[in-house]
Amino acid sequence: MVNYPNARKLTVANDKISASQRGMNLEQELNLSNQYYLAHDKAIIHKKPTPVNIVRVSYPERKAAKITEAYYRTPSTTDYNGIYRGKYIDFEAKETRKLVFPSINIPSHQINHLEAVNKHGGIAFVIIAFSTINEVYLVDASYIIEAFKVSMRKSLRYQEIKDNGQLVKSGYNPRLDYLTVVDALYF
Amino acid sequence: MVNYPNARKLTVANDKISASQRGMNLEQELNLSNQYYLAHDKAIIHKKPTPVNIVRVSYPERKAAKITEAYYRTPSTTDYNGIYRGKYIDFEAKETRKLVFPSINIPSHQINHLEAVNKHGGIAFVIIAFSTINEVYLVDASYIIEAFKVSMRKSLRYQEIKDNGQLVKSGYNPRLDYLTVVDALYF
Numbered sequence: 001m002v003n004y005p006n007a008r009k010l011t012v013a014n015d016k017i018s019a020s021q022r023g024m025n026l027e028q029e030l031n032l033s034n035q036y037y038l039a040h041d042k043a044i045i046h047k048k049p050t051p052v053n054i055v056r057v058s059y060p061e062r063k064a065a066k067i068t069e070a071y072y073r074t075p076s077t078t079d080y081n082g083i084y085r086g087k088y089i090d091f092e093a094k095e096t097r098k099l100v101f102p103s104i105n106i107p108s109h110q111i112n113h114l115e116a117v118n119k120h121g122g123i124a125f126v127i128i129a130f131s132t133i134n135e136v137y138l139v140d141a142s143y144i145i146e147a148f149k150v151s152m153r154k155s156l157r158y159q160e161i162k163d164n165g166q167l168v169k170s171g172y173n174p175r176l177d178y179l180t181v182v183d184a185l186y187f
Numbered sequence: 188m189v190n191y192p193n194a195r196k197l198t199v200a201n202d203k204i205s206a207s208q209r210g211m212n213l214e215q216e217l218n219l220s221n222q223y224y225l226a227h228d229k230a231i232i233h234k235k236p237t238p239v240n241i242v243r244v245s246y247p248e249r250k251a252a253k254i255t256e257a258y259y260r261t262p263s264t265t266d267y268n269g270i271y272r273g274k275y276i277d278f279e280a281k282e283t284r285k286l287v288f289p290s291i292n293i294p295s296h297q298i299n300h301l302e303a304v305n306k307h308g309g310i311a312f313v314i315i316a317f318s319t320i321n322e323v324y325l326v327d328a329s330y331i332i333e334a335f336k337v338s339m340r341k342s343l344r345y346q347e348i349k350d351n352g353q354l355v356k357s358g359y360n361p362r363l364d365y366l367t368v369v370d371a372l373y374f
Contacts, residue, residue: 044303046264051236052254067239070254077233081268083277086308088270116231121273 026095026129026136030080033174037084043179045082045089051075077113084179085187088122090114091141095129099158103148111149114141123186127168127178128161137165138181213282213316213323217267220361224271230366232269232276238262264300271366272374275309277301278328282316286345290335298336301328310373314355314365315348324352325368 030047037043056069078092092114094105106126117124124141143164147153166181217234224230243256265279279301281292293313304311311328330351334340353368 038303041303041306044300044307044309049236049238049260049262050241052239052241052257054237054239064258067257067259068255070239070257071251072254073236075236083275083304083307083309086275088273088275090270113231116225116228117270119228120231120270122231122270 026093026127026131029170029175030093030127030178033176033178034080034082036174037179043082043084043089045080045084047079048075048077048081074107074109076109078110084123084182087186088117088120089124089182090117090122091125091127093127093129095131097131099130099133100155101128101158101161102155103153106144106148108149111145115145115149118142118145123182125182125185127176128165130158134170135162136168136170136176136178137161138168138178138185139165140185213280213314213318216357216362217280217314217365220363220365221267221269223361224366230269230271230276232267232271234266235262235264235268261294261296263296265297271310271369274373275304275307276311276369277304277309278312278314280314280316282318284318286317286320287342288315288345288348289342290340293331293335295336298332302332302336305329305332310369312369312372314363315352317345321357322349323355323357323363323365324348325355325365325372326352327372 027047034043034045034047037045051073052070053073054067054070056067058066058068060066078090080093081088081090083089090113092106092110094101096102096105114124114126118141126139126141126144127136128139129136139161147156166185168176168178168181171177214234221230221232221234224232238260239257240260241254241257243254245253245255247253265277267280268275268277270276277300279293279297281288283289283292301311301313305328313326313328313331314323315326316323326348334343353372355363355365355368358364
């Protein structure tokens, strides 16, 4: 049983907190964008459910099963995948409040997963949101793999991500038009 | 809050029951097969986690977060997806104890999802296991869509699935070599 990193706990908690309470977060903006893409038949991309180990389930009065004991589990892959323009697409999305992106935000098995996706001919990247300055970047997986797996960097500075990634524009709908960046970068 | 269909409750419960206790089930066999494919760098296919709505989380003694109230949620997509030979692959897997496959086993939103995957150029199918006779079939999504969405059939008989699907061979490793069927059918 692996403890869940703090960053993810926050994201999960947000599932139950309405957007008005604390402003939009990256996950919500990506989910809305993916809903937009789906509704416009542009892409089929979904966030995977948060993985939990279910230990105990009760069936009160034969109603809906109630899970009474469960624990967060480390995801074995990235959070998002799907199909776009006939290609397999796979990415992880992370938020940071500082102007630095620490390597611990992307566990090594996620890096390995992105590397494998690349090798199999899929499109793989990481979306990094600097929440304090409201800027979101799409960074190709190969850059992240090189930094965190090959060069063993402990973190990437904002300026490096700005220079090596692509700014994702925010809008009304889609909230985060990251497929426009994908178009430019991979097609 | 939608109640979880019984078929899925069983599958979830099995996460916590060792294989020796009740014999292998379809989900476990597919997971082992996918692990084999991954280890042999043949495909990257994962089962999505079971989606749950987390209502209450406690943090006993600052240890791992403990989920104390949660409910099963209806999945918005199919359970399995990934990349194989550069193509996006997406499928649902279902077990039936009778020699008939009822349409309620595949909710309409999953049918729509498979249809969308087809339209976007992905490979989409359903794996159906007849557990009492130990036979597993891979059925192309278009056949399922035609039967359950277009013709509004209530069920498909074993013989129909046998005639219109492909038998998936069981073995030691991989347990269910469904990619061999995919090779023959889609490549």
